[in-house]
Amino acid sequence: MATNSLHGSSFLTRPLLFALIVVLVMPETAASASVTHHYTFDIRLQNVTRLCRTKSIPTVNGQFPGPKIIVREGDRIIVKVVNHIKDNVTFHWHGIRQLRSQWADGPSYVTQCPIQTGRSYVYNFTIVGQRGTLWWHAHASWLRVTLYGPLIILPKLGVSYPFPQPYKEVPIMLGEWFNADPEAVVAQALQTGAGPNVSDAYTVNGLPGPTYNCSAKDTFKLRVKPGRTYLLRIINAALNDELFFSIANHTLTVVEADANYVKPFSTSTLLVSPGQTTNVLLSAAPSVPAASAFLISASPYTTARPGTFDNTTVSALLEYQPYNKNLPLVKPTLPLFNDTQTVSNFTAKFRSLNPPVVPREVDRRFFFAVGLGTSPCPRNHTCQGPNGTKFAASINNISFVLPTTALLQAHYSMKTMGVFTTDLPYEPWHEFNYTGTLPNNTFVTFGTKTVMLPYNTSVELVMQGTSIQGAESHPLHLHGHNFYVVGQGFGNYDPENDPIRFNLVDPVQRNTVGVPSAGWVAIRFRADNPGVWLMHCHLDVHLSWGLTMAWVVNDGRLPSQKLPPPPSDLPKC
Ligand code: C2O
Numbered sequence: 214m215a216t217n218s219l220h221g222s223s224f225l226t227r228p229l230l231f232a233l234i235v236v237l238v239m240p241e242t243a244a245s246a247s248v249t250h251h252y253t254f255d256i257r258l259q260n261v262t263r264l265c266r267t268k269s270i271p272t273v274n275g276q277f278p279g280p281k282i283i284v285r286e287g288d289r290i291i292v293k294v295v296n297h298i299k300d301n302v303t304f305h306w307h308g309i310r311q312l313r314s315q316w317a318d319g320p321s322y323v324t325q326c327p328i329q330t331g332r333s334y335v336y337n338f339t340i341v342g343q344r345g346t347l348w349w350h351a352h353a354s355w356l357r358v359t360l361y362g363p364l365i366i367l368p369k370l371g372v373s374y375p376f377p378q379p380y381k382e383v384p385i386m387l388g389e390w391f392n393a394d395p396e397a398v399v400a401q402a403l404q405t406g407a408g409p410n411v412s413d414a415y416t417v418n419g420l421p422g423p424t425y426n427c428s429a430k431d432t433f434k435l436r437v438k439p440g441r442t443y444l445l446r447i448i449n450a451a452l453n454d455e456l457f458f459s460i461a462n463h464t465l466t467v468v469e470a471d472a473n474y475v476k477p478f479s480t481s482t483l484l485v486s487p488g489q490t491t492n493v494l495l496s497a498a499p500s501v502p503a504a505s506a507f508l509i510s511a512s513p514y515t516t517a518r519p520g521t522f523d524n525t526t527v528s529a530l531l532e533y534q535p536y537n538k539n540l541p542l543v544k545p546t547l548p549l550f551n552d553t554q555t556v557s558n559f560t561a562k563f564r565s566l567n568p569p570v571v572p573r574e575v576d577r578r579f580f581f582a583v584g585l586g587t588s589p590c591p592r593n594h595t596c597q598g599p600n601g602t603k604f605a606a607s608i609n610n611i612s613f614v615l616p617t618t619a620l621l622q623a624h625y626s627m628k629t630m631g632v633f634t635t636d637l638p639y640e641p642w643h644e645f646n647y648t649g650t651l652p653n654n655t656f657v658t659f660g661t662k663t664v665m666l667p668y669n670t671s672v673e674l675v676m677q678g679t680s681i682q683g684a685e686s687h688p689l690h691l692h693g694h695n696f697y698v699v700g701q702g703f704g705n706y707d708p709e710n711d712p713i714r715f716n717l718v719d720p721v722q723r724n725t726v727g728v729p730s731a732g733w734v735a736i737r738f739r740a741d742n743p744g745v746w747l748m749h750c751h752l753d754v755h756l757s758w759g760l761t762m763a764w765v766v767n768d769g770r771l772p773s774q775k776l777p778p779p780p781s782d783l784p785k786c
Contacts, residue, residue, distance in 0.1 A: 243672050247287040247339075247372050251278070251640060254304070256360070257297040260666040263390055264414060265427035270359045271351075277418045278386055278450070286344040286369045292336045294328055300396065301327030301353050304336060305421040306364060308347035308487060308724045311693055313640045314338035315621060315744035318692055321353040322615045323747045326622075326786035333783050343367045346446040346490040348386070354394045354754050361388070361450045375566055376468050376477060376494060379778060387458070387485065387511050388416040389451040389523070391641055392669060399757055406588075406596035406603025408521050409754055412671030415451060415511055415527035417586050420527045422674035433529035435509065436536075437497040444468075445493050452753045454522060455686060455727065456512045458483040458735060459545035459554075460531055461507040465493040467562070473695065474566035482548060484514055484556050486688035488725035488751035497533065505540040507531040512547045514556055516730040517685055524550060553730055556686070560701070563721035566695045571697050571717045572671035572737050577662070579672065580640040580706070581645055583728055583750070583760060584679030586657040588612070599682055605657045605758050606750065609638045611760030612657040613614030613749075618786045620663070623703070624765055625776055637662035637762055644652040647679045648704050649730040655681050665739040668769030673699075675706050677733045684731035693724065693746040693766075696738035703732040711735070720731055725751055740766045743776045 259272040271281035284290060296302050301328050317336040318324040328334045344366045351360035363384040366372065389412040391398060402409035414421040437443060445465070449456055459482045466479045469492035477494075487493050495620040512526040526547065540625070548555040588605045590596035598604040605612045616623070616632050616764035623632040666672065676689055676698075697720040700711060715735060728734050749761030768775040 221283055222721070242403050243290070244725060247289065248285065248689045249289040249291060250282070250284050251290045252282065252290070254292055254294045254300055254498040255297060256294065263421055263428070263431060264392065264425055266392055270653045271300070271356055271405070273360060273362065277302035277359055277390065281363045281365065282349065283365045283367065283383065284340060285367045286340055286342070289337070289339045289504070290751050292392055293333055296330055296334065297331055297593055300356060301329055302356055302360070303352045304328050304468060305352035306336070306338065306349050309338060309364070310341065310343060310695070310741060310742060311338055312341050313520050313773070313777060315693070315742070315776055316783060319352045320692065320747045321616070322619055323745060324619060324621045326619050326784045327353050328784050332784060335780070337780070340366050343472055344386070345469050346394055346448060346492055348448045348450060348490065350450065354522060355399045355452060358389060358391065358395045358452045360589055361386070363446065363448060366646060377442060379494060380438070382444040382446060384418070384446045384448065384719065386418050386420060386438055386448045386450050387456050387527070389454065390414040393619040395452070401559060402754070403757060406590065406598035406755070408604060411521070412452065414525060415454070415456065415523065417511070417527055417529040424528050425739065426525055430480070430567050433530060435531045436534055437531060439501050440499045440536050441497050443495045444495065445495055446484055447483065447493060449487050449489055451487050453487070455486040455688060456511040457514050457547045458485055458511045459547055460495065460509045461543040461545040462504070463495060463507060463531070468492050468494055470496070470563055470721055471725060473694070473722040475721055476719070477566040479674050480559060480562070482555065482559070486751065488688055488690045488726060489723070501533045501535065502541045503540055505532070505536070505538050506542050508542065508544045510545050513550050513675045514552065515685065516553060517683060517724040536596050555729070557729060560727065563698070565721055566721045568719065569697060571602050571699065571720060572739055573717065574671055574735065575673040576671045577666065579674045580672060580677065582610070582641045582677050582679050583608050583689065583738040585682035585685065585758070586610070586655045587614065587682065588657055588659070599703040604682070606755045607657040607759035608760065609641050610657055611637055611662050611762070612659050613761040614659050614661050614759070616661050618761055619670050622779065623658060624745050625779065633661040633663050633763070634698070635663050635665040635765060637664050646705065647677050648684065649680070651664050651681055657759065659759070661763050663745070663765045665765045668740065668743055668767050668774055670740040671737065673735065673737050675733055675735045676728045678728045678731055681732055687728040687750040687760065688725050688752065689728055689748060690725040690751045691738070691746065691748045693722055693742045693744060694738045694740070696726070696736040697722055698726050699737055700732065703729060740764065740768060743768045743774060
């Protein structure tokens with residue numbers, strides 16, 4: 214029959230025939246073009262000097278920030294991590310879906326036991342259906358503060374960007390620098406129950422720049438030619454701070470968020486939350502302007518009390534070539550640290566570029582109240598958290614406790630007893646005015662509770678910020694999936710009226726979204742990736758306090774829909 218139709222062209226129109234040929238030929242070319250990239254990450258201490266102090270920090274191969282990984286869609290990445298430091302470590306490839314490579318996702322005690330001192334583990338995964346700016350970071354305790362780097366996925370060979378080809382591409386990694394040892398900072402915070410000491414500086418590509426004492430020599434410089442367009446791949450790798458970002462006298466065009474193309478829009482200020490990436494086009498002025506340089510600056514956004522966060526501004530320099538140092542330096546105006554209105558105006562502008570496939574039908578609805586809380590001070594202790602308690606954080610009042618073995622291993626071997634349960638409440642036990650009058654008791658309950666989902670479940674999740682112990686914005690990150698941001702608002706979510714305004718036409722697709730301070734956000738995703746996937750606040754202090762949970766996505770029926778067996782070198786606990 215097929216032969217008949219091919220010859221008797223009455224059944225096949227020319228475009229159809231062409232499409233058939235493309236379908237037959239394409240997979241071949243795509244397969245032959247894909248490349249395997251091998252890396253070795255030696256995790257070792259390295260002396261690094263910032264703000265005139267030299268300290269020994271965990272690094273990848275002695276580099277800070279870590280090495281760039283640049284690949285193409287369809288390529289395979291193989292990273293052998295060898296741990297030479299005293300702390301346990303793991304690595305996460307933030308935003309990579311890990312289809313059929315679930316054991317390479319990396320969060321410690323979730324998809325794997327950590328890599329112990331002197332041990333190694335090979336992360337082996339293929340980039341399927343993704344291109345754009347992502348990043349990699351350590352995923353154990355607070356080690357990601359120095360163990361991070363860009364993971365850039367170029368389109369397949371021969372495929373161009375949906376915007377004019379930039380003259381150059383530059384990763385801009387925003388980070389956070391502590392003079393103290395961050396592991397000591399988190400250990401002390403968890404011990405005393407108090408909020409942790411804050412960082413001493415923010416950094417651009419590892420450099421604090423001229424706004425800090427003794428730091429002008431450690432300044433990142435972006436040198437541009439007049440009339441050229443640059444693609445900045447901005448990554449917020451800071452530990453605990455959402456950051457505003459602006460370049461003096463330059464408007465930026467946002468083209469991508471979390472490795473998903475968006476409808477281009479221009480802005481003078483961005484907000485990038487930890488875990489998020491934003492690609493912007495920077496058009497250099499047509500001729501050398503009358504300034505020696507323009508500051509590229511970032512400063513925190515938070516609704517927390519002053520004194521509880523690092524309220525400094527970091528700067529790098531945008532210099533035109535030829536450079537004239539005798540001209541003035543121009544600074545941008547950044548919003549006030551608590552300018553929530555600017556944040557919500559900005560986040561409302563994101564739209565998917567191509568009409569996406571948003572799940573229309575929802576199989577399961579969840580309502581998660583996310584925020585801070587407290588736990589009682591243990592006997593014979595003095596605690597320095599709110600009213601002599603300890604700070605905690607929770608989802609539906611459950612503060613997540615990491616197990617001592619990996620969740621994915623327990624799930625795979627069906628030995629989940631005593632490791633985790635699947636009874637995380639779908640909504641809070643007691644309804645309350647989440648953003649208004651607060652319950653008297655702010656104590657959380659501790660547990661390793663997850664939600665189990667059948668393969669391919671279409672999920673709608675409303676995340677409601679609470680004002681318990683102060684309303685704060687929470688950048689929630691989902692592992693193993695992208696999601697659509699279909700709605701957001703301030704105050705309490707209204708299940709009657711808010712869904713009417715959901716955007717199911719062109720919502721942005723992301724892997725990390727801010728739950729607005731004293732507000733809510735609604736997302737949809739399809740649980741099409743069997744495994745155990747962490748979802749957590751990407752502010753590490755909140756993660757340490759328990760603002761996290763895991764989705765257990767069961768196998769589907771087809772072999773390709775099943776969790777593969779663990780690699781033989783998977784670390785043991
Ligand atoms: Cu970038 Cu679980 O994190």
